[in-house]
Amino acid sequence: MAGWFNVAPVAEFLPGQSRQVEVDNVMVAVFNIEGEFYALEDVCTHDGSPMLSCGLEPKQLIDGEQLICPRHGARFCIKTGNALTPPAFEATYKLPVRIEDGIVQVTDDRWN
Numbered sequence: 001m002a003g004w005f006n007v008a009p010v011a012e013f014l015p016g017q018s019r020q021v022e023v024d025n026v027m028v029a030v031f032n033i034e035g036e037f038y039a040l041e042d043v044c045t046h047d048g049s050p051m052l053s054c055g056l057e058p059k060q061l062i063d064g065e066q067l068i069c070p071r072h073g074a075r076f077c078i079k080t081g082n083a084l085t086p087p088a089f090e091a092t093y094k095l096p097v098r099i100e101d102g103i104v105q106v107t108d109d110r111w112n
């Protein structure tokens, strides 16, 4: 089991913001959308590009509730991980998020 990894204190992770965290060698993108936290594997299912961790500013990659792949422009729903536009057709993995003692945490439950 991967266990839970700290992302940031809730008080420092405001609506509209995002964070990147490595969970057992997997890059994970974490988002605060209107006070709710969501986490996606930060890998585009079209051709494996990093998305939030690609080096561009988050404002260039996030459009409301959508994450945009910088390589060919596929869009993913931040809340579900679903691919919304070609050339991606498969969802990127959505990870569980919790708040523990005021800290936003994520885990990769695929290996449990």
Ligand code: FES
Residues within 6 Å of the ligand: 044, 045, 046, 047, 048, 049, 069, 070, 071, 072, 073, 074, 086, 087, 088
């Ligand atoms: S690698 Fe993401 S759209 Fe092609």
